[in-house]
Each structure stands twice: as C-alpha cells, then as structure tokens.
Amino acid sequence: MSTLYLFARIAGTAVALRTDEIEAVVRLKEVSPVPGVPPHVAGLSALRSRVLTVVDAATLIMGAASAAPPWPDTGRYAVMCDVGGHSYGLLVDGVDDIAAIATPPLPLCGRVDRAWEPHAQGVVENDGRSHFILSIARLLDHCGSAQAA
C-alpha cells in the first residue's frame, strides 16, 4: 500500500510530510506578530474566517539562531493543518512535489544532525533524492514542550 507524501524543504533540508495530516498549502502574505511566545511562533494569520497559528518550522527545528528572514512581499509557503482542534500554518522554504511512494520508510543512515535527530522518523526516496519523514503532529507537540523546557 502506498503513502502519499508532500515533498518540501525546511531550512534547506528535504522533508516528506504525510498528506493525511495536511489540509492545504497556502501562501501567507502577512502575519500578525504575537509577543511573549517562543521565537518559532511566527504569529497569527487569517485565512478566510479561520485564524492560523503560524509556526516557523526552521526555527523550531534549528533553534532560534537561524533567525527568520524578513517576511518577503511575495509571501511564504505554509502547510496548513489541524492539530488538537487548532489550525496551524507550518512555514516551509518551498514545496516541490506530491507523490505516492509504495516502498515503506527506510531507516536513518549516517550521522544525522543533532537538530534533526528528534524529528526525522525515517527516510523516503523520491526522484532519486532522500527526504526526512516528519510528522506534523509530533513536530507541533514538540513546539509546546520546547517552550516548557
């Protein structure tokens, strides 16, 4: 049985996200900043009548050091998803492809960067390139606990 993945890039790294966790990919023109929260919460953004909590995946994974670039006029891509009854927009560098992959996930090989280690759940190959498999729900869970730490 094959799994449908969305292939995207976060902090320059190729990742694969299971599409059943995703509602849509949108281009966000602007966010309203939220002060007093961890740096990976980029702000709030309205999508029609829904309000997305926008989380910068790169900052969440790589840490505050990789400070978010200024918001480009063209907007940034966000993967929209619903976790625990709240709508989130997960900011990514870009989106490459959607494809069904028949082979099961491969185990991680080689020395994985410390930042990626807790998040990468495996590897899938698409178009001859490897992608880390990420679970959005786990990533956002981590977003809460990272703050508690």
Place this chain on the structure above:
Amino acid sequence: MDELLSEFVAETQESLEALTNVVVALEADPSDRARLDQLFRFFHTVKGSCGFLNLPRFERLSHAAEDVLSDYRTGGAVPDPATISAVLAVMDRIGELCVAVDSGDSLPDRNDEHLIATLRHCHEVARATREEGKARADMSPAGGDAASRAAPASRTVRLPLVLIDQLMNGVSDMVLARNELARKLRAQGRQPETDAAFERLSACIADMRDTISKTRMQRVDRLFMAIPRMVRDLSRELGKTIALGIEGGDVEMDREMVEMVIDPLTHIVRNSIDHGIETPAERRAAGKPEAGSLRLSAYQSGSQIVIEVVDDGRGIDVDAVVAKALAAGAVSERDVARLSEQEKLDLVFAPGITTARQVTAVSGRGVGMDIVRANIERIGGVISLTSEPGRGLAISIRVPLTLTIIPGLVLNAGGLNFAIPRSAVIEILHDSNPAVSVARLGGALTATIRDTRYSMIDLEEVIGVPMAQRPGPRSLMLVRSASGIPYILAVSQVENHEELVIRPAAPVVMAAGIYAGMTLPDNGQPMLLLDAGGIAQVARLPLVAETVDAGAAREDAADRRAASYPSLRFIELTGEERAIRLSLVERVEDVPVEQVLTSGGHCRVRIGDRLVPSPHPVRADQVPPGARVVTCLRIRDGVRELCYPVHAVVDISEVPVEMDLSARYGIVAGLVLIDGRQVEVVDGFALMAAVDGAAAEEAARQVRCVIADADDMWNREILAPLLMQAGYDVRWRRQDEPADEGDVLLVTAGEQDAVAAPDGNGPDGEKAVIRLRAHAAPAGPADTSIYRYDREALLGALSSFDGERRRA
C-alpha cells in the same frame, strides 16, 4: 442497528431529563392526571422500543414501573411519596443503563430486581393503606410552575453541533468577504446601482448571521431542569420543607454558557437549602411559615442574563464571616474597621477562608463561594449578594449572553493591537489626568488614583516589545486581577469598543499565560485577547488588598459613567424617532401581527402562552402591506413586563442624562440631541404606569380583605373575584388565625355566627368590619350594612379603610 440504538439512548435520556420534574411535580400534586399519564407514556414507550431492540433490562424495569403506574391510572387513586421515590429510582437506573449502553460498558445486574421489588412493595403498602381509608398528609405545593413548562411541544430536529459551528464559520467568512468587497467598492467611488445591490446583500448577510446565532441559543429552562429534583431530594434528606418557584425559563442564552453556569448555580441552591433555610421548627420559632421559599428567576438585561436565587432563610452572619476572615489572615483588624457592611459580606468570596468545613462550622454559609465566584468570573460574569440577617439571602449572577461574542476594548501597545474583555476593565484614565500620579521606585511602578495606590505595569514590558514613540498621553486601565484586586495596566492608547467573536488560541500561545483567546475583527487582522489576571501573574505584581479604597474607586467610576447611559433608538409605528434606556429593554423580538390583540380597551401581546400588556395597539395601516410580523421591544422593570410594538430599531447610542424637559408629554420624558438629531426619550416610569394602571394601584393597596364564611357560594364565586379584581388581597377567615392589623372583615349580615366585634374602623387595633346584606333595603335606621350588589358603596367603604390605614 447501532444507529437505532444510539437514537433510542439519546431520546430516552432527553425524555428522562424532562420527566424528572414531572415526577417531582406529581409528588407535590399527586392527583394530577396529566402528569401521571405523561410518566406512564414514557415507560410505555421505553418498554415498546427496548423489546424491539432486545434490551431485556430496560424492558423489565420499564415494565414494572408501567404496571404500577397503570394501576394508579385505572384505579383513580393517587401515588404516595414512597412510590414516587421508587419510580424515580427506576428512572435513575434507566438513565445509568443508557450511559452504559452508550459507552458499551456493562452495569452490574443484580440491583434491578431489588429496585423492582421496592417499587412493588411501596405500591402494595400504599394500596393497603388506601384500603384502610387512612388519610394522607398533603405535600407542599412545590415545583408546579417548573413542570408545567417542561413538556416539549414544538417541532424540532436533531442536528450535530459541528454542523452549526460550520454554518457559523461560513457566515463569518461571508461577513469578511463582504467587508473586503465594501472596501473595494469604496475605493472605486460611488456607483448607485452596485451600491444598492451591495446594500441588499449586506442586509441578507446580517440577517443570516443573526439567525445562525440564534441556533446557538438555548432556553434557560435547561439550566433549571435539574433544580426541582435536587431541591426535593435535599429537602427530604435534611427534613426541610421548601416551596420552590422558578420563573423566566423562556429567556435564552448561549448553549455553552448554560453548561458553564449549571455547576455554580447548583452549588448556590445547595447552599441555600443546606445552610440558608432553617428547619421547620426553627422557622416556626422565628415566626416564619414552615415552608421555606426558594425562588429562582432569570431575565435578560441588556447584553447580560441575570439569574437570581432568593431564599427567605437565615441569611449570612456577617460577624461570623469577618471572624473567619480574620482568623485566616485574609484581612487585618485595621482593614475590617474600614470595611462597609457589603464589603464584609463579600468576604465570603475571599479565597482561602471558605474551605467547606471551617466556614460551615462557624457561619454556616459560604461553602466554596470563592470557587463559585471564580467560575462565574471566568466566563466574564459577576456575582453579588444581598443578605438580610434572619430574613433571607439574594444572590444574583450576571453573565454575558454568549461566551463567543463579548464586548471588548481594542487597545494598542508597542505598535500592536490587542483586545481585552470590557468586563475586566473598571476604569480608563489618561496619565495626564491630574487625579493620577505615577511613581517609580526601584523599577516598580505605582499609580495613585484619587488617594488609592495601585500596582502598575506597562503592557509593553510584559510582552517584551519596545515602547512606541507617539505623541499624546498614555492610557491607564484599571483592570481586575484574578483575585479581584485591581491593578493598572498601561498601554499606548485605547482605540475603540467592539463586539468580538472570541475563539480559543493554540496551546503554544496560551502557554504564554497572558492571553485568553484570539479574535478576528472585521478588518481581517487577527488579534489576541489579553487575560488581565494572567498578566498580573506573569508580571508578578504584588496584589495586596486595599479593599476599602478599591471599593470607593469602583463607586467613583460608576458615578462618572452615569453622566450618560446607553439607550436603544427606535422608530415608532407613528414615525417618530425615540430612545429608551437600554437596560429596560429585555430583548427585541419579531412577533406575528395576529398575536397583538386588543380587548376591553387594553392591548396585549401573546408571547408563548402568556399575555403581555402592550402600551398601544398595532393598526393595520401602520404595518407595511403584507407584513406578517411586527418588531416588539420586550421591556421589563424587574417585576412587570410589557411588549412595545415599534416600526423599526435604529441603533444603540449613549444618551446624556441631562435632557430638555420642556418637551415632556405623555410617555415622553424629554428631548436629547443624538448626532445632531432631536430624539425623544421615552419615560420608563410613565410607560409602565400607563400600561398597567390597575396593577400599579394594586401595589398600593394595603388592606387585606378577610371573608368570614368561606363555604358560602356567593362569597366564593361573586364577592372574592370582585375584590381581587379591585386589587385587594383576599383571605378566608380561619378560627385559629388572629387578625392582622390592616385586615377588613367582610361578613354577611344575619349570619348565625355574627361576629362579636363591633362595627368600626379600628385605629385602636380593632378589626374593621364591613357587613353585607342580601336585601336592597336596609333593615332599619340603625342598619349600617351595605347591600351586597351595591358595588360602589362596597368599594368605597374598602378604600376609606385603605386610606385610613395609609394615613396611620
């Protein structure tokens, strides 16, 4: 099959909820056949459905209950309290079984037979007793009022809540799209045709939003649903007799709100019965009727629902509360000396002093009131107490109509916009105000307003953003913290007042501890709702009580606001534009034209199954041809209500208290200017007085009529109704009851039990007597009696007593 089963469970649970009160009411009036039938039908239905669904335990239980009830139905006998308790137990078990079936658990079986045996036993005993012809004692007439409304009659469909939420979201989307379109249209300049079409679309969307909002509303009935049963169970357990009155069940509030208020309300009612209302013996000793009275009412006041619980028990012992608060260290001796009576009373809400055991032992009141208050305040409500020691306690809860739409203030700090619930803000001042002085000591900010010192914090500092440089004074908001002690939150500017649709924020945002939710205002820019209590905690403000002065500040703030008041502007059927104090308007409702009736010169509007007086009728030429409904303002003065048909409602505006009184006539109190237009202000007093002159008179009557012979047909059927109609309180004389001051005794002359008391209008405490005779002509010159059909003479005599009483 599963679907059938879950539908059966849902329906049974719903009927059970509605029926509990029927059983309690049946107990109060066991001869009520209609309720008995209702109960019987329930068990019959359950038995029928579960036979079909193969649920043997349901079947056995309902069969047993049906059997017993059927015996009462056919036998014409009335059920006794023990049997009704047993029926209630069976109903409870059916409820438990429903929950079990729903969740797929199993419930131990063996008790069923026990329940059924108890039921049969009670029934047998009752039958035996009946056959012995033993008279049974009457039960107190409790809860009748509630149950008569419990029977659901309207046609309904069941909808998943998710669907309604989706609809609501869809409509919000439409509103946002409309706003965007409006901006674009404005940018293009005026295009009359497009604008007209857009206006129409706008109106449709607004209507739709209103309608959808209504689906979230629920009658307060549901809030009161569990009360009669609880009162019954508790009063039996504690050996107290309680007359329960419930009114205002047709007021509507948000479904979620109902859920949030149920617990605090239950707690308050429990307290009232447990600690407030005395035992019958104590009540007798205190000269009160044996049955304690407990009254629950709900009404809408502006955008709030007011729920009142009033008992006539022993009230709160303020000294005991103060002693407890002192012992717990919540206040100091010095503080107490400066507290007003009301503030002392409010100490029952102070956290820490009201753990159940301690306070019950001392004051007998206030169990967990801090928790009740916290729960009410969490939903933006306010709770207040009025205690008359020895005479009773009134608790009033005010909560906003809905949880999701709240009035809020939009403010700006460090270039960002935030919202804060209006209810959290006590007062707003500019830091340039001479009444305010701000001092900085070792980094800590303190603001002194009119001699009261408050902790102060800049919002920018809490949220960690630089302070924006802008001209003009900063705004200081006096806000309530979680502990009720106010502090000052300084922001760059308070921008405006808006109705905000609040939704929960993501956990990662909530974890910051300073936000209560988020909102999407019409401009499409998401905004965060600040949590005043959370900010104080995050900023670690030392919130020490300067209670007295805080109280004074609150009063000052109230004075300040009183220079103007919100009022509702509307267009009369006759075309004038008028305004009425908003707090008088309970709600605005469209009523079908045919429900506005005129009879005997008085106009009334049928609302549900009641007739509500109306100040003026609706003439056919006053409504647009073909219109089927007329807009009505439902007005209430706390006691009476009336229904005021109008052409249309315009807006809500602040109206200055001072007005041009020279324009006064009829129900118009004067003229004010609103946005440069002259608007007539309706005089609430004149309105109420004009509509129900008779009722106003009734309130003034001080004489009570006591009729000597209650068995006489003429007295019962003709005299009593006449007196009641004239507004007198009519009693039947009992031998054992001494006459009160202010009673007038009416006797028919020539009766054998001619009263010993002489004629007279006793200012010396002697009872006043009016004699009536059956013949038109007096029996002799000394005969001072009044011919019984001489209505004028009779009422004249009564009102002369009335007048005397009032002079005395």
